[in-house]
Amino acid sequence: MYKFNEIRSVGKSERIQNTSFVDVSGIYGRDEDKNTLLRMLCESSEQHPHIISIIGMRGIGKTTIAQFVFNNNEVINNFDKVMWVCVLESFDEYKIAKTIIETLEGSTPNLGALESLFQRISRSIFGNKFLLILDDVWLDDYKTWEPFYHCLKNGLRGSKSLITTRKESVARMMESVDIIVVKVLPDEECWLLFRRLAFFGRSQ
Ligand SMILES: Nc1ncnc2c1ncn2[C@@H]1O[C@H](COP(=O)(O)OP(=O)(O)OP(=O)(O)O)[C@@H](O)[C@H]1O
Numbered sequence: 482m483y484k485f486n487e488i489r490s491v492g493k494s495e496r497i498q499n500t501s502f503v504d505v506s507g508i509y510g511r512d513e514d515k516n517t518l519l520r521m522l523c524e525s526s527e528q529h530p531h532i533i534s535i536i537g538m539r540g541i542g543k544t545t546i547a548q549f550v551f552n553n554n555e556v557i558n559n560f561d562k563v564m565w566v567c568v569l570e571s572f573d574e575y576k577i578a579k580t581i582i583e584t585l586e587g588s589t590p591n592l593g594a595l596e597s598l599f600q601r602i603s604r605s606i607f608g609n610k611f612l613l614i615l616d617d618v619w620l621d622d623y624k625t626w627e628p629f630y631h632c633l634k635n636g637l638r639g640s641k642s643l644i645t646t647r648k649e650s651v652a653r654m655m656e657s658v659d660i661i662v663v664k665v666l667p668d669e670e671c672w673l674l675f676r677r678l679a680f681f682g683r684s685q
């Protein structure tokens with residue numbers, strides 16, 4: 482009578498597979514977050530693997546900031562390999578490992594045992610300075626994350642992994658060295674964004 486099933490299915494379909502593509506000229510504000518992140522990504526680091534997390538509430542702009550750095554020339558030139566993986570709620574280890582291999586090797590591996598996928602990732606990143614972006618992570622089970630964490634150690638020192646998540650507990654579980662908390666946009670930038678979306682950039 483109350484259509485609970487329909488309501489639930491609307492809630493479920495709300496999660497979106499974000500890609501790395503963005504129109505950087507359409508990103509308002511965020512100068513401080515962008516600069517902090519650029520510095521974190523490009524400077525050398527004692528930590529290995531070096532995990533950075535962007536956290537904040539739903540829709541606040543975490544993925545947008547990650548897309549910005551992924552497309553930034555300074556970042557691209559700083560790494561041998563850059564990889565974007567949209568993770569989502571399920572944290573499907575096979576899919577994630579497969580996407581990483583596809584990006585590294587340019588070919589789709591047959592889905593063998595997870596062990597062999599990890600070995601391929603280890604071989605491909607060995608001797609490379611990589612940037613891995615894991616967008617929209619919800620996992621809070623360290624056992625699932627642990628093999629990825631150890632595998633990432635095979636990259637060169639200076640490699641970085643960037644995670645976006647709504648949950649601080651996820652950032653902590655993944656052993657983030659740095660955490661950027663994304664806050665609400667200032668009113669002025671909110672208005673510019675609203676105006677562009679609602680009135681196609683017209684002021685009234
Ligand atoms: N600074 C910004 N300038 C312009 N558009 C923005 C900005 N921040 C966010 N947006 C827009 O707002 C929407 C939500 O942003 P985004 O997907 O980055 O949020 P999120 O924090 O990753 O959300 P979620 O927790 O659901 O993953 C997107 O359409 C994005 O393009």
Ligand SMILES: [Mg+2]
Pocket residue numbers: 499543544545616617645
């Ligand atoms: Mg997001």
